[in-house]
Amino acid sequence: MGEVMKYIICVVTSVFLLTLSSGCAIKKVEAWERGDLARTEMAFEPDAQQAAYRSHVYFSKEASSGGASAGGGGCGCN
Amino acid sequence: MSAGNGQKKKASRTLIALAGSALGLPGISGKALAVTQGEAEVDYSYSLYQEEDMPREKQSGATSDTERYTIDTHQLRVVRPWGDTYDLTVDLLYETMSGASPWYVLPNPDPNQSEKPLQVMSGASGIEDTRKDVLAKVRKIYDDSAGAVSLGYSTEDDYTSVNMALEGVWELDDKQKTVTLGIGGSDDDIEPVDTHRFPGRVEHETKTSISAYAGLSMVIDAQTIVQSSVSFTRQNGFLSDPYKLAFVSGTLVQDSRPDGREQFTWLTRLRRFFPEWLGALHADYRFYDDDWGVESHTIDLGWHQNFSGQLQLIPSIRYYTQSQAYFYAPYYNAPRNDNFASSDYRLSPYGALSFRLDAVKKIGTWAFRLGWEMYDSDSDLAIKSVKVENPGLIEFSNFRISISKYF
Numbered sequence: 272m273g274e275v276m277k278y279i280i281c282v283v284t285s286v287f288l289l290t291l292s293s294g295c296a297i298k299k300v301e302a303w304e305r306g307d308l309a310r311t312e313m314a315f316e317p318d319a320q321q322a323a324y325r326s327h328v329y330f331s332k333e334a335s336s337g338g339a340s341a342g343g344g345g346c347g348c349n
Numbered sequence: 350m351s352a353g354n355g356q357k358k359k360a361s362r363t364l365i366a367l368a369g370s371a372l373g374l375p376g377i378s379g380k381a382l383a384v385t386q387g388e389a390e391v392d393y394s395y396s397l398y399q400e401e402d403m404p405r406e407k408q409s410g411a412t413s414d415t416e417r418y419t420i421d422t423h424q425l426r427v428v429r430p431w432g433d434t435y436d437l438t439v440d441l442l443y444e445t446m447s448g449a450s451p452w453y454v455l456p457n458p459d460p461n462q463s464e465k466p467l468q469v470m471s472g473a474s475g476i477e478d479t480r481k482d483v484l485a486k487v488r489k490i491y492d493d494s495a496g497a498v499s500l501g502y503s504t505e506d507d508y509t510s511v512n513m514a515l516e517g518v519w520e521l522d523d524k525q526k527t528v529t530l531g532i533g534g535s536d537d538d539i540e541p542v543d544t545h546r547f548p549g550r551v552e553h554e555t556k557t558s559i560s561a562y563a564g565l566s567m568v569i570d571a572q573t574i575v576q577s578s579v580s581f582t583r584q585n586g587f588l589s590d591p592y593k594l595a596f597v598s599g600t601l602v603q604d605s606r607p608d609g610r611e612q613f614t615w616l617t618r619l620r621r622f623f624p625e626w627l628g629a630l631h632a633d634y635r636f637y638d639d640d641w642g643v644e645s646h647t648i649d650l651g652w653h654q655n656f657s658g659q660l661q662l663i664p665s666i667r668y669y670t671q672s673q674a675y676f677y678a679p680y681y682n683a684p685r686n687d688n689f690a691s692s693d694y695r696l697s698p699y700g701a702l703s704f705r706l707d708a709v710k711k712i713g714t715w716a717f718r719l720g721w722e723m724y725d726s727d728s729d730l731a732i733k734s735v736k737v738e739n740p741g742l743i744e745f746s747n748f749r750i751s752i753s754k755y756f
Contacts, residue, residue, distance in 0.1 A: 320440070333669060346503065
């Protein structure tokens with residue numbers, strides 16, 4: 272499969288999943304109903320310092336990198 | 350500034366924070382809500398990363414097991430609101446590394462053991478290095494959006510990196526959706542040590558990287574939120590490992606990789622709170638693909654269980670599997686036409702499983718955390734069968750302790 276085709280498939284799948292998800296939100300979630308969503312453990316990264324550390328460890332020891340952010344520098348990791 | 354003004358500003362920040370807790374969405378990065386001003390906090394953590402020894406029987410000519418990497422890491426984070434619409438985050442890191450690292454791989458002299466090549470590690474004294482990293486980020490918060498700029502600098506004995514990033518966050522549809530866009534870049538200098546002892550080793554090289562990122566998060570219902578994002582990175586310059594060698598038809602040559610790499614990542618994350626159990630499920634899936642032929646899948650599942658007394662236990666599990674880079678081989682019977690050669694275990698095909706347990710205890714405005722992780726990589730864990738396992742694959746444990754103070 273061509274590289275470009277793979278990327279297109281991923282982007283299209285993401286858009287499809289999100290569109291599907293939006294269909295699930297039949298009822299709008301009002302501000303006063305968002306107490307559970309505002310809980311610390313519902314954050315995508317509840318502990319940013321730990322997330323940065325783990326991400327660096329995996330990045331140093333695996334061939335893959337990247338996720339929910341842009342930027343950051345390299346390292347001479349052995 | 351008068352005392353009255355100071356109190357008004359403090360009250361205003363508190364109002365913003367309270368409104369954020371009630372109205373905001375979990376943030377794209379960091380634990381703060383997306384477009385609410387960060388509350389003042391200071392976090393310190395210490396992590397001990399320790400790789401398992403390299404067994405004697407996996408090495409060539411070794412008389413005993415060899416101690417691999419140990420890394421001590423200290424991290425300090427300070428978040429400070431600035432006026433009513435800005436916040437500033439500074440991350441500092443200091444770490445020391447020591448131990449031996451895989452150097453090159455040799456074919457097994459026993460023809461019956463050809464699928465088990467042997468590892469040669471870096472010298473007995475191993476590697477000693479320190480890394481210092483500073484990252485500063487300033488955010489400007491608007492009514493339904495925020496913009497951030499960050500600047501980072503990292504230095505080691507043989508490596509320097511300067512990086513910067515810009516990020517924008519927009520809330521849409523009455524905060525039902527959040528869009529994030531970001532770009533970033535880094536400019537790195539590589540100056541390997543001991544070049545007088547190893548004449549083939551490069552003395553000075555450079556590398557640049559530019560990345561772009563787009564994400565969309567959506568509230569599904571009052572207990573569920575999903576985020577999906579794609580990112581693209583282009584690296585240029587010296588992407589080889591200056592310390593590693595490869596065995597090519599009887600000769601040891603420097604690790605040599607292409608001078609460009611394009612990486613694509615698709616990450617989807619789900620957070621769902623279960624009120625009946627007072628717990629939250631974290632489910633992440635990441636697909637990665639690059640033009641070196643590496644394709645990987647990562648699944649990360651965690652459960653955040655609340656107990657009385659402001660105690661939280663978080664067991665989690667992570668599965669990772671990758672295919673090999675197209676030019677990788679444990680060793681080469683003949684040179685490749687493009688002359689690339691790398692026996693780095695990180696470019697080999699394998700899978701990895703990680704088990705983690707974290708505990709968080711809050712006491713007033715303080716939070717204490719303990720964390721433990723056990724990581725094991727193995728060719729048997731790969732999603733596709735692997736003919737020859739790289740002997741350098743790692744197993745490590747990680748212990749972490751941290752303390753936070755909120756103001």
